[in-house]
Amino acid sequence: MPDLQTANDSRIIPSGRLAPSPTGGLHLGHARTFLIAWLAARSRAGRMALRVEDLDASRVRPEARQAALDDLAWLGLDWDEGPDVGGPCAPYVQSERLELYAAALEALKSREAVYPCICTRADIQRAASAPHSEDEGPSYPGTCSRRSVADARNLGDRPFAWRFRVPTGAIAWQDLYQGAVSVDPALAGGDFLVARNGVGPSYQLAVVVDDAAMGINQVIRGADLVTSTPRQILLYRALGLTAPEFGHIPLAVSPDGRRLAKRDGSLKLATLRERGAEPRRLVGSLAVSCGWSETAVPSSPQDWLDRFDLGRIPADPWVVTPMWVQSLVNVPP
Numbered sequence: 001m002p003d004l005q006t007a008n009d010s011r012i013i014p015s016g017r018l019a020p021s022p023t024g025g026l027h028l029g030h031a032r033t034f035l036i037a038w039l040a041a042r043s044r045a046g047r048m049a050l051r052v053e054d055l056d057a058s059r060v061r062p063e064a065r066q067a068a069l070d071d072l073a074w075l076g077l078d079w080d081e082g083p084d085v086g087g088p089c090a091p092y093v094q095s096e097r098l099e100l101y102a103a104a105l106e107a108l109k110s111r112e113a114v115y116p117c118i119c120t121r122a123d124i125q126r127a128a129s130a131p132h133s134e135d136e137g138p139s140y141p142g143t144c145s146r147r148s149v150a151d152a153r154n155l156g157d158r159p160f161a162w163r164f165r166v167p168t169g170a171i172a173w174q175d176l177y178q179g180a181v182s183v184d185p186a187l188a189g190g191d192f193l194v195a196r197n198g199v200g201p202s203y204q205l206a207v208v209v210d211d212a213a214m215g216i217n218q219v220i221r222g223a224d225l226v227t228s229t230p231r232q233i234l235l236y237r238a239l240g241l242t243a244p245e246f247g248h249i250p251l252a253v254s255p256d257g258r259r260l261a262k263r264d265g266s267l268k269l270a271t272l273r274e275r276g277a278e279p280r281r282l283v284g285s286l287a288v289s290c291g292w293s294e295t296a297v298p299s300s301p302q303d304w305l306d307r308f309d310l311g312r313i314p315a316d317p318w319v320v321t322p323m324w325v326q327s328l329v330n331v332p333p
C-alpha cells in the first residue's frame with residue numbers, strides 16, 4: 001500500500017519546478033524533461049519555479065547559471081519565480097540558502113535522525129550533486145551507525161559528515177508516470193549523507209528543504225533519480241513536512257545506451273542554437289518523442305498544453321540519434 005502519497009488529485013493545482021544544475025550547458029535530455037515538467041504544471045494552470053542547484057562547488061561553472069536560464073527561455077519555457085524574476089521564496093539559488101539547510105540539519109540532529117560518519121571520502125565528495133544512476137555506489141555498510149549525535153564532539157578535528165539513519169522497510173509512492181513504485185532505501189544506498197560538517201548540505205537535504213519551502217507539490221524529473229526519492233520521502237517525514245508527488249520520466253540515451261552527458265557538446269542546446277536550430281522545431285520533435293504527435297510540427301510549449309499526456313510518453317529510454325540531431329539544424333529552405 002502506498003504509505004505516503006495520495007493518487008494524483010486533479011483538484012490540486014500543481015506547483016512545479018525546474019531545477020537545473022549549472023555545471024555545463026543543458027542538453028537535449030534536459031530539454032525534454034524540463035518541457036514535460038513545465039507542461040505537467042502549466043497544462044493544469046499550475047505555477048512554476050526555477051531554482052538553481054549550485055551546491056557542488058567542484059562542478060559548478062559560474063557562466064553556466066545564466067546559460068541554463070537562457071537555454072530554457074530559448075526553448076520557450078517560462079517561470080513565475082526564479083533568480084531573474086524574484087518571488088516570495090527568494091533566493092532561488094541554493095548556494096544562497098545555506099541557513100535553511102543548516103536549520104534543517106539541526107532539526108534532524110535533535111531527533112537523532114542522523115549520526116556523524118568519518119567513512120568514505122569519495123562518497124562524501126559526491127554528496128552535493130544529485131546521484132544520477134551511474135554515480136550510485138554500493139549501500140553504505142553502516143560502519144559509523146552506532147555513533148550518536150553527541151559523539152561528534154569527540155571527533156576533534158577529523159572531517160566528518162552527517163548520515164541519515166535509514167529505517168528498515170520499503171518506501172512506496174504512486175509515481176505520476178511509473179505508477180506504484182516501491183524502493184527499499186536500505187538496499188539502494190543505505191544510510192545516506194545529508195551534510196558535510198562545516199562544509200554544507202548534500203543534494204538530498206537541500207532539495208527537500210527547498211521543495212518544501214517553495215510549496216512544490218509536483219516534482220517531474222529523470223528516472224535516474226528514482227533511488228533518490230525514497231531518501232527524500234524519509235527526510236520529509238523526519239522533518240515533519242509533506243512530500244510532493246513525484247513523476248520519473250524515462251531518460252534520454254545515446255545510441256550506445258548511455259545517458260546523455262553534458263560533455264557531449266553536439267547535444268547541447270547552446271550548440272544547436274549556434275548551428276541554427278529553431279526552438280519551435282525542437283519542441284515539435286520532442287512532442288513526437290513523447291507520443292503526443294505523429295509528425296513534427298514546429299510549435300511552442302504552449303501549443304501542447306491541451307495535448308500533453310504523461311501516459312503517452314514511451315516507457316523505453318529516448319534514443320537520441322545523430323540523424324535526429326542533424327534534422328534539427330537542417331532547416332528546409
Ligand code: GLU
Binds near residue numbers: 021
Ligand atoms: N539539479 C538536479 C540535476 O540537475 C535535479 C534534481 C531534481 O530534480 O531533484 O540533476
